[in-house]
Each structure stands twice: as structure tokens, then as C-alpha cells.
Amino acid sequence: MTDTEASSTKAGSRNAGIREVARQAGVSIATVSRVFNNAEVVNSETRERIVALASSLGYEPSALGRNLVRGRSYLIGLIVPNVSFPLYGAMIHGIEDVLGRHGMSVLLASSHDAAATEVRAAQNILRHAVDGGIVINSIVGDALPTQRQLGWVHVTPEPAGLPCRVELDNEEGGRLAALELLRTGRQHFAYVGAKGRESADRERGFALTLRKMGFDYRRFEGDYSEESGMRASAELLAGPLDGVFAAGDLMAAGVLRALHARGIKIPDQVAVVGFDDAAIAPLLYPRLTSIRQPAYAMGASAAELSLNLMSGRHNAPIIFPPELVARESTGPPQASF
């Protein structure tokens, strides 16, 4: 393998490097480099000549070489529990937009809600010498492997100890749900929750708001699945019920289905509020009122936090307010032709 020969003569097998361009242009490699970095500083005539030559030779600076000398990869690692979940999709969108604006790209890995997989994803990401990292709903939290001075930005409500964090004001979400049910004149409430701090926070906001108005509520602990929502309905219907707040849209879907199966009219007899405002919410029957997480904005903020972290700056956790999206399940059906 006469490697030197091949690389200098036979164009195509390996693209022309900076040396070859410099040689053919009759300048030093430094000048070529400058053309692609500080274009202004080089004589406009030689610059154009080099640009033309480079493009005819199919040359462009190698990211590999550039990364090495700059000590950066321009990559941000991103760990997501599950790419399919629409809420995460919106977050990723926000992350991509901000990062792209700063010339950085997203290295993706999924944790599939398993601690071992999450750690493996982190190691995998670290192997690529990323400049930063973002984890959505981390399971292992600050036990995530790291390297150099890389800091992970967390998008999660827990644990509270994590320094660099973006989270949703879940308690406020619970409050909004309660207000919506109160607004539509309900009196017999129920909360369909799940384990974990997210649900607990949502319930607290819900409970506080109801109590302030002199109401109590019953509760059911599910697991965010549609099926657990159906179980919840079955159990809660043993008593008086006209207002349900479910901690997730999937559970709310189950509630709707079970009420439906019993011929109960929504929202006339029972109103239902979900959480997340996932893509399914407006497709359910009836269309589901839900508490929306500003997922895009949260992703964008996480990206900015990560960018700041790279530059040594450190920011306080950012807490986002949720927003009520009122649909048919708590009010009169929208006009449908």
C-alpha cells in the first residue's frame, strides 16, 4: 500500500486534504486553514482561488482533525426514556433548535426507563467526547457517570438535589385542574394518581385548592396506564362523583372509557381533566381537557443550561408553569359540523 502516493494522486479514494489544496494553490496550509476560519483576514484574490480549488477538489475541513485540535466535539449527549412519547418529542425539538443555533448537534440514546440501560446510554455518549449532556427523567440521577468537567443537565422533578435542572411546577398543575373542575360547578371530586413525586406534587396542588373552597376528594393510585384509569373509574363510581383529575392523559383515557362503558355522559354527569396534554388528548372521545407542559420551552431551556455549563457559567434550576387546555371533557362540546 503506497499510501502517500495514493492520497496525493488518486483523487476520490480519499478526499483531498488541506495539504493537497495548499500545494495546488501554491500557498501554505495555514492560508488554506484561514480561508475556512477567518476568511476576512486573507487576501480576497487568493481566497477566491482557494475556495474555487477546494470546491473543485471536493475539499472541506475534516471535523475529526478540527475537533482534535480544538478539544471539542460539538456534540451534546441526550438521554431520553422513550423517543416515542410525544412530550419528549417536543422537548427534543426545543433542544435541537437551540443547539443547532449554536452549531452543536444531538447525540441520542434511549434509557427505556431502566437504570442499567440509562447508565449504558451515558457511557456510550461519554465515549464520544461530548461537550455536554442532557437527561430527561433520569432514574439514577446524580449517579450518572461523567468525565472531565462535564455536567449533566436534568429535566426532571426529582431528586430535588440535582444542581442543574429544568422542571415543571406540578403543584400549580394540580391547582389549575381543581380550578377548572370548580369552574364547571363540580362537587364530588376524585384524584387518580400514581407513585412518585410528580404525582404527589400534582395532588398537593389539587388538594390545597379544593380544601380552600371547602371540598374534599377521594383518591385512587394507578400507574399511568389506561388500564389503571379504568380500574379507578370502577372503584370511584361506588360513591358520588362528578369531577375527576387524572395525573396522566393515558389514565384519563381509561377513565373516559370506563365511564362510557357505563353509559355515563361526559361532561354532563362527570368532568375529566388529564395531565401532559399529550397528542392523544384532543383525539379522545370526548376531547380531553388537560394540563399542558410547555415541553418545547423546557427542552430549549435545558439546552441553554447545557450551553452555559460548557462555558463555565452555572444557572439556578428553572421551573416552568403548566397551562390549562380546556376541551370537551369539562365543558360543552365544541361546535362540530
Next chain:
Amino acid sequence: MTDTEASSTKAGSRNAGIREVARQAGVSIATVSRVFNNAEVVNSETRERIVALASSLGYEPSALGRNLVRGRSYLIGLIVPNVSFPLYGAMIHGIEDVLGRHGMSVLLASSHDAAATEVRAAQNILRHAVDGGIVINSIVGDALPTQRQLGWVHVTPEPAGLPCRVELDNEEGGRLAALELLRTGRQHFAYVGAKGRESADRERGFALTLRKMGFDYRRFEGDYSEESGMRASAELLAGPLDGVFAAGDLMAAGVLRALHARGIKIPDQVAVVGFDDAAIAPLLYPRLTSIRQPAYAMGASAAELSLNLMSGRHNAPIIFPPELVARESTGPPQASF
């Protein structure tokens, strides 16, 4: 900034490099390198000493340096129209699994169904010297920018000319839908489609199968949105109707909703079949029968194709068969308690 001093003495600010490890271990950097590559070939005693030292120094080989000398980035670029779409999520999952098994990672970028964004995403990906690339439902097709001998693997039904491709047998999907409607004794059919080759293929399979049994059908052209599905129902109900095949689950959702609004019983009076078997299908009311794309397997195949392409091997396009997932919208409701 006495950079050289800092890097050689003050551990921490910049992690130890291979030189430092070699120096402290009293060996050459070549030996240290071998420990992390051809571990077997180095004396087990020195190896353990080096491993211990490296870990105490927090040393691990720099991906930057390694990539440069090997001329590879171990990155595969992935362009997705929209991360949120659950079908794509499953594909990404398949891609990640296969790639991870080969020590490669996913560099993600979204096209948001816009040609300009897709091209920009490709350029962005190319800047990172990826070893390969995969595009899901590309808009610009073979006009995607490329470099070196990098070849994009397409997951898409069109254009047919693309050499490296994974696609679904849409015609077979249409056939399955027709068979299911025939099986449940329907006689007055309708197809709710959209523009593009995917829909055309699905319709062909649907039409051929019906005609073979002596049936005809009416058609409506929507745009994959729920709203267009509702319009379809409104129009189609002008004539006799008891079996609808919609080219997408969202349109099917619209069909269901419109039928519902008119008090039409599903599946008793009208049966509905969707396409994709997206996450929403089992959540609709009633649960939607749909034609499933083997998204995970398709993603996995795309990844394998890309891996092969890197090694110079070239494969023929792979065509996947869809699968019927029967639910309530075409048959008796499942037992619900």
C-alpha cells in the same frame, strides 16, 4: 495561561492523557495504547499496573484522538421528519439497538417535513464526519447532500429509484384491510386516502382485493389529518356505507368521531380500519383496528443496511409486510369489565 504547566501538573483541570499515564507507569505510550486496544498482547502484569494507574488518574482514551487516527467517527446520522410521531419512535428504537450493538451512535436531526430543513439537517450531520446516514421519509430523496463515499439509507416508499432502501409493502396493507372488512360481512365500502404514493399503493391493494370479490368502493382524498377524516365521513354518508378503510390512524379517528356525532354504531353499522397502528389506535373509541407497520424491524434493517454500506457491501431494497391488528372497530367489543 501557562497551559503546559497546568496540563502536566494540576490534575483535574484537564484529565491525564496517554503520555502522563505512560510516564507514571514507566512505559511507552505505545504500551498504554495497546492496553486499551489489543489488551491480550501486553504482559498481564504491566497491563494490570497500567489499568490501575489509568483508572486512578481518571484516564480513558480520547475519542477525539482515536477518531482522527482511525478516520472514523462511529456516528450515524439520522434524519427524522418528526421525533414525536410514535411510528418513528419505534424505528429509532430499532436503529439504536442495532447500531449500539456495533459500537455506533445516533446523531439526530429533524427535518420537520420541510425540504430546506432536511437539507440543512443533512449538512449539519455531514459536518460531524459521520460514517453513515439514515433518512426516514425523505422529501428531497437522492438530492440529499453527501460527501466522501457516504451513502444515505432511505426508509421510504418513494422515489423507487433510491438504491439503498427499506420500505413497507403498502399494497399488501390495503389487501389486509379489505380482507378484514370482507370477513366481517361488509358490502358498501369507502377508501379515505391522501396524496402521494403511499396512499396510492394502499388503495391499489384495497381495490384489487375488493374487485376480485365483485365489490366496488367510493373514495375520498384527505390529508392524513383528523379533520379530513371527519369531512370524509360527512361526504361518504350521503350514500350507503358499512366499511371504511382510512390510509392513516388520524384520519380514521376523524371518521370515528364523525360517525359517532351522527349516532352511528361502530362496528355494528359501520366498520373502520386505520393504518400504521400508531399509539392512538388502541385508545380511540371504539378501539381501532389498524394495519401495523413493523417499525422496529424496519429501523433495525435500515441500521444494518447502513452498517453494510460502510463496509462497502451493498444490499437490495428490503420490503416489509404489514400486519393486521384487529380491535373493536371491526369486530365485537372486547370484554371490558
Next chain:
DNA sequence: TTGTAGGCGTTATCAT
């Protein structure tokens, strides 16, 4: 089994 040394493709400093 281990060391030597060249090179991967670029950037950036210091002269000129």
C-alpha cells in the same frame, strides 16, 4: 513483550 517514530488533518502562535 515492548519501544521508536511517523502520521492522522487541523488550528494557532510566532515570525516574516
Next chain:
DNA sequence: ATGATAACGCCTACAA
């Protein structure tokens, strides 16, 4: 405005 040249961190013949 341009050229030499020293890194960047690592891998890998080749030699010992």
C-alpha cells in the same frame, strides 16, 4: 497577508 511549525491525543507498523 502569509509561511513555518508546534501542538492536539492517539494508533500502528517496524524495529528491537
